[in-house]
Amino acid sequence: MRFIYWLRLQLKKSFDRIRNENLKRNALTAIPFWxxxxxxxxxxxxxxxxxxxxxxxxxxxxxxxxxxxxxxxxxxxxxxxxxxxxxxxxxxxxxxxxxxxxxxxxxxxxxxxxxxxxxxxxxxxxxxxxxxxxxxxxxxxxxxxxxxxxxxxxxxxxxxxxxxxxxxxxxxxxxxxxxxxxxxxxxxxxxxxxxxxxxxxxxxxxxxxxxxxxxxxxxxxxxxxxxGPYLYLGYPKIDNLSPYIFSGVLLVAVISGLLGSSMSKLILVIFAWKARFKFTYHHVIYVTGCAVIMAGIAFFIDKGILGSGKELMQTTLFTSSKYSVWYTPLLRIAGPLLSFTTGASGGIFAPALAAGASVGSLVSGWFHLSDANSNLLILAGMVGFLTGVTRSPFTSVILVLEMTDRHSVIFHLILAGMVASLVSIIIDKHSLYDHLKMQYIKELDHQEEQEEMPKDIEEENIVTDKVNDKEK
CATH class of the missing domain: 1.10.3080.10 (Clc chloride channel)
Incomplete structure (x- = not known):
């Protein structure tokens, strides 16, 4: 009996020691993340x-x-x-x-x-x-x-x-x-x-x-x-939706998905064209040209081309100005095109959401929809356009849902994301981020090859000199 008691005690101590070690290891692993x-x-x-x-x-x-x-x-x-x-x-x-x-x-x-x-x-x-x-x-x-x-x-x-x-x-x-x-x-x-x-x-x-x-x-x-606790956009009014609003969501998803993927394709085409620039002044001319074009559009046509576009999203969702004019989506696409391709730092998430919001706002104006139905199409446009750029429909849906806290329309937005993802393939099979990722990796490999070439040439010269010395 004493032996059994002793064995149980030793087993308990061993178990406690293992558990404590695991706890210690888990805590140490978690601390860097925290x-x-x-x-x-x-x-x-x-x-x-x-x-x-x-x-x-x-x-x-x-x-x-x-x-x-x-x-x-x-x-x-x-x-x-x-x-x-x-x-x-x-x-x-x-x-x-x-x-x-x-x-x-x-x-x-x-x-x-x-x-x-x-x-x-x-x-x-x-x-x-x-x-x-x-x-x-x-x-x-x-x-x-x-x-x-x-x-x-x-x-x-x-x-x-x-x-x-x-x-x-x-x-x-x-x-x-x-x-x-x-x-x-x-x-x-x-x-x-x-x-x-x-x-x-x-x-x-x-x-x-x-x-x-x-x-x-x-x-x-x-x-x-x-x-403080906040929503990125706020609480747009979405109630008493029309039973036929799904058709509007489908239309907005198709348009915004195609436009989002088309904008991404244009960005890649411009980058490919810029890769041919041989001199610094070529880039200077291009960057200056982009800035002057944007300034001209903002001065003579509409200031809506400027900035991230968050103001446009808030205006269409929370004011009586629900319907965008026909050229607003074009401006919200031209702005990121001219800004993103300069080579400076800056994201495309918010501009893509704003472009999608303008598409939803424009389509809702075609049919003179109520505020609630218009808001839904605006949110669907945001999901569709961002999906066209990223090809991540569920991320787009969750982001828009959490930015507005309107989980009652989750099925509408999932539909918009899936449809936008499908139609985007017509323009390009891969997302803008995938293309740029591979481009960066290739650029990095090419740079390393260029950096290693002088070393290789120097080593060859050293070997050649040694051979010549021996022959002499």
């Missing part, structure tokens, strides 16, 4: 405030003197482009393709490549360039840059961990950082999680689901603690 999430939340809040301040200052300047656009926009566009070109070329654009490329390259021995996409330098350049673009009235968003900033924060935290710390997959850190960044930028925790699953990773979600859940929550709560 620290990075808090930093991400703080960074997202600071970036948001700076971005809004830049947009408000632009509005103030334009409100006083419209003609200043012809000076302000070319100057800001050129500075924003120059900052990226000289300091960190892979801080350009949205940031989401760079994160996707970093995830694909997150295998041992490729740290130097990942540093080109995610680093302290990238964060600083991303913020500076995008703020200058926002000050210049560029049609850009802050959400994509926030994702690259957040992924960089998580990667930096990963890099400072001591060697004795429990091993954490770098890929998981980057994916979790991107999800936390989206959650903090839009205040959409579910959107961050779905974005990580649908857009960023193909691995089995269960391997790091706890890390994503906790990081998204912590980053979101940190942002909320400083900004």
């Amino acid at each position: 620290i990075a999430s808090i930093i991400t939340g703080l960074a997202a809040v600071l970036y948001t405030k700076l971005f809004l301040a830049a947009e408000n200052l632009t509005g103030y300047i334009i409100g006083r003197h419209n003609w200043l656009l012809f000076i302000l926009m070319p100057l800001c566009f050129l500075i924003a482009w120059w900052i990226v070109k000289k300091m960190s070329p892979y801080a350009k654009g949205s940031g989401i393709p760079q994160v996707m490329a970093a995830i694909q390259l997150s295998s041992p021995g490729k740290s130097e490549k990942i540093n080109r996409f995610l680093s302290v330098k990238v964060i600083l350049v991303k913020v500076m360039s995008s703020l200058v673009m926002a000050l210049g009235g560029g049609a850009i968003g802050r959400e994509g840059p926030t994702i690259q900033i957040a992924a960089s924060v998580f990667k930096i935290v990963y890099g400072v961990l001591p060697k004795w710390w429990p091993k954490i997959a770098k890929r998981n850190m980057i994916v979790t950082g991107a999800a936390a960044g989206l959650a903090a930028a839009f205040n959409t925790p579910l959107g961050g999680i779905v974005f990580a699953i649908e857009e960023l990773t193909k691995t089995h979600f269960s391997y790091f689901k706890t890390a994503i859940f906790s990081s998204v929550i912590i980053a979101g709560l940190t942002a909320q603690a400083l900004l």
Whole structure:
């Protein structure tokens, strides 16, 4: 009996020891995610405030003197482009393709490549360039840059961990950082999680689901603690919907999906054309031209081409100005085209949502729909256009639902996302982000080949010299 009692006691001690060790290991594994999430939340809040301040200052300047656009926009566009070109070329654009490329390259021995996409330098350049673009009235968003900033924060935290710390997959850190960044930028925790699953990773979600859940929550709560609980857009009126509104949703989904994928295709065509530029002054002329065209349109036609487009979304959803004029979608497509292709920093998430909202608003005006039905078509357009760009229908649906808290129309929006995803294939089988990701990886490989060539030539010369010396 004593032996059995002793054996039970030893087994209990062993079990407690194992359990405590597992607890300790789990806690140590979680701590880097929590620290990075808090930093991400703080960074997202600071970036948001700076971005809004830049947009408000632009509005103030334009409100006083419209003609200043012809000076302000070319100057800001050129500075924003120059900052990226000289300091960190892979801080350009949205940031989401760079994160996707970093995830694909997150295998041992490729740290130097990942540093080109995610680093302290990238964060600083991303913020500076995008703020200058926002000050210049560029049609850009802050959400994509926030994702690259957040992924960089998580990667930096990963890099400072001591060697004795429990091993954490770098890929998981980057994916979790991107999800936390989206959650903090839009205040959409579910959107961050779905974005990580649908857009960023193909691995089995269960391997790091706890890390994503906790990081998204912590980053979101940190942002909320400083900004307060808020919806990105608000609570649009959606009640007493027509039983035939599904036909309107289908029409808007088809139009917005085709337009979103067409805009993406045009961006890729422009990038391919710009790749032929041989001299710096070619880029200077192009960037200046984009700024002057946007300033001209804003001055002579409509200021709606400027900025991220959030004001348009709020106007169509919450005021009596429900119906957009026929050229508004064209302006909301032209703005991101001219801004995004300059090579400066700036996202395309918010501009895509605004373009989709203008499509829904325009279609609702064709049929003179009620406020509630118009609001639904506006939301469907937002989902459809963003899906046309990203090919992530569920992420688009969840983002719009969380930005408006209108879960009663989830089936309408899922329909819009799925239809937009299907029709987008007519224009291109792959998303804009997929194309840019592969383009960045190829550029990086080409650069490394160019950097290694002088070394190879030098080694060949050394060998040749030795052979000649022996022959002599």
